[in-house]
Amino acid sequence: MTTTTSPAAFDSTPQSSAQALRQNLLRNLRKLLRNPLSVAGLVVILLLLLLAAFAPLVATHNPLLQDLGNTLKAPSAANWFGTDEYGRDIFSRLVYGSRITLYIISLVTVIVGPVGLTIGVVSGYFGGWVDTVFMRITDIFVSFPGLVLALAFVAALGPGLDHAVIAIALTAWPPIARLARAETLSLRKADFIVAVQLQGASPLRILVRHVAPMCLSSVVVRLTMNMAGIILTAAGLGFLGLGAQPPIPEWGAMISAGRRYMLECWWLVAMPGAAIMMVSLAFNLFGDGMRDVLDPRSE
Amino acid sequence: MAMIEVDKLNLSFGEGDDANQVLHDVCIAVSEGEAFGLVGESGSGKTTVLRCLAGQYNHWSGRLAIDGENLGRKLEKARCRKVQMVFQDPYGSLHPRHTVETALTEPLAIHGIGDASRRIDAILTKVGLPTSFRYRYPHQLSGGQRQRVAIARALILEPRILLLDEPTSALDVSVQAEILNLLADLRQREGLTYLLVTHDLGVVAHLCDRVAVMQHGRIVDLIESANLVGCVPEHPYTRMLVEASRHYDRHMADSVAPEAA
Numbered sequence: 001m002t003t004t005t006s007p008a009a010f011d012s013t014p015q016s017s018a019q020a021l022r023q024n025l026l027r028n029l030r031k032l033l034r035n036p037l038s039v040a041g042l043v044v045i046l047l048l049l050l051l052a053a054f055a056p057l058v059a060t061h062n063p064l065l066q067d068l069g070n071t072l073k074a075p076s077a078a079n080w081f082g083t084d085e086y087g088r089d090i091f092s093r094l095v096y097g098s099r100i101t102l103y104i105i106s107l108v109t110v111i112v113g114p115v116g117l118t119i120g121v122v123s124g125y126f127g128g129w130v131d132t133v134f135m136r137i138t139d140i141f142v143s144f145p146g147l148v149l150a151l152a153f154v155a156a157l158g159p160g161l162d163h164a165v166i167a168i169a170l171t172a173w174p175p176i177a178r179l180a181r182a183e184t185l186s187l188r189k190a191d192f193i194v195a196v197q198l199q200g201a202s203p204l205r206i207l208v209r210h211v212a213p214m215c216l217s218s219v220v221v222r223l224t225m226n227m228a229g230i231i232l233t234a235a236g237l238g239f240l241g242l243g244a245q246p247p248i249p250e251w252g253a254m255i256s257a258g259r260r261y262m263l264e265c266w267w268l269v270a271m272p273g274a275a276i277m278m279v280s281l282a283f284n285l286f287g288d289g290m291r292d293v294l295d296p297r298s299e
Numbered sequence: 300m301a302m303i304e305v306d307k308l309n310l311s312f313g314e315g316d317d318a319n320q321v322l323h324d325v326c327i328a329v330s331e332g333e334a335f336g337l338v339g340e341s342g343s344g345k346t347t348v349l350r351c352l353a354g355q356y357n358h359w360s361g362r363l364a365i366d367g368e369n370l371g372r373k374l375e376k377a378r379c380r381k382v383q384m385v386f387q388d389p390y391g392s393l394h395p396r397h398t399v400e401t402a403l404t405e406p407l408a409i410h411g412i413g414d415a416s417r418r419i420d421a422i423l424t425k426v427g428l429p430t431s432f433r434y435r436y437p438h439q440l441s442g443g444q445r446q447r448v449a450i451a452r453a454l455i456l457e458p459r460i461l462l463l464d465e466p467t468s469a470l471d472v473s474v475q476a477e478i479l480n481l482l483a484d485l486r487q488r489e490g491l492t493y494l495l496v497t498h499d500l501g502v503v504a505h506l507c508d509r510v511a512v513m514q515h516g517r518i519v520d521l522i523e524s525a526n527l528v529g530c531v532p533e534h535p536y537t538r539m540l541v542e543a544s545r546h547y548d549r550h551m552a553d554s555v556a557p558e559a560a
Contacts, residue, residue: 198383
């Protein structure tokens with residue numbers, strides 16, 4: 001009775017759900033790799049990951065070892081990026097610092113992503129007083145500048161890397177929640193959500209299996225873009241002495257320590273500064289590419 | 300006994316002075332195995348009746364009964380297994396990130412029905428899709444194929460009533476015929492009861508036995524769909540709908556214009 005035409009321009013018909021998923025991923029990956037800027041971002045991020053993973057092999061010196069006879073040396077063959085006021089090798093400190101940067105980024109993202117997504121999706125889907133309560137809480141958090149709020153929290157909790165992570169996470173979730181809420185609002189009345197409601201699905205099932213996956217892509221994009229901000233906030237806290245404590249080689253703290261010698265010894269500030277700039281730029285570029293790939297509106 | 304009973308159904312949106320009553324004392328009775336059409340212009344409330352029956356709106360007043368049982372305000376799982384709905388736009392009614400298999404497994408999982416793989420194969424065959432389509436995403440399907448998947452999703456719970464909300468209006472003409480034939484076939488084979496909403500009298504004449512004509516939230520006429528083709532309907536609004544579906548007539552347009560203004 002029927003003739004079925006196979007749509008052209010698509011890969012061969014997948015034979016299993018695993019294959020269907022793989023085809024989808026490959027298609028997205030191809031789209032991502034077509035954008036040279038996002039590839040550049042991806043390369044820098046991968047480099048950062050490798051650097052962090054193999055820090056002991058890459059570093060030329062012990063990052064914590066002081067050599068007071070060799071302080072404030074300009075970049076040379078022995079110390080590629082020079083030495084700081086205690087004679088510690090700046091290159092090695094940067095290499096180990098990448099671990100701290102990644103630690104902060106990943107921890108904040110792991111906290112912020114699920115929390116923001118959950119709050120946003122729940123408040124967008126149920127609406128009414130649930131929405132009002134969640135959104136007013138979000139408004140309160142948004143009404144302070146992020147760094148100031150983080151400063152207040154760290155001041156209350158006491159300085160330290162973990163406290164900095166908590167403080168940054170507290171300031172980073174509201175934009176995610178708002179994004180997820182907006183996305184959910186646009187989905188709530190969509191036919192495919194109504195259809196699954198009419199099949200008798202519980203709200204939890206609808207949220208987890210039908211609404212959240214649709215919000216996930218824009219949340220992932222936003223998180224990637226946020227990572228740049230997280231790096232800067234962490235560096236800012238480090239610079240103010242409220243983040244990582246000495247002698248931990250955190251990039252912001254390194255800039256802060258080098259500030260006093262900045263005019264004579266530019267490398268103390270320029271090297272960690274360049275590292276922060278490169279990494280946050282890389283996350284921004286990669287985030288842009290991710291948005292082109294994942295944003296449903298750009299398909 | 301009537302399979303679907305709608306008795307004095309009233310529904311309004313908004314509260315107090317802003318209340319906008321969209322349904323006024325709507326009464327329909329559809330017997331088992333019948334295909335019943337609801338026609339009317341846009342905004343006449345026909346889809347709203349369907350959504351009340353499906354359980355999407357629950358602030359109606361009056362009486363709704365399916366298979367002799369009065370419907371409550373809450374959407375119970377048992378009701379979902381009796382009544383399923385096919386939506387107008389197959390581009391919006393399938394989850395864009397779910398494969399055909401996921402979309403069809405979902406209702407089975409919700410109702411705890413096992414043997415999913417065999418059921419999916421069976422239902423795909425039933426709606427005329429190759430079983431190899433299981434692992435496709437909606438964007439890899441054409442409009443007609445999507446609508447078949449949507450019909451399969453509605454039928455996989457083996458409901459006795461299918462609510463059809465303009466199931467063909469988003470499709471192009473050749474595909475419309477395929478879907479209508481499929482629906483007619485399925486009704487015959489499965490003994491389904493249809494409540495079909497449309498503004499296309501051709502679709503009604505093809506698929507339905509009886510038609511109710513709605514205007515401004517009221518049922519204004521009830522006729523045998525066979526009478527749509529040959530006879531001249533008695534009710535003026537129905538006559539106008541039929542006239543409008545046949546051709547454009549200056550005289551009729553003139554006669555309607557003063558009322559519209």
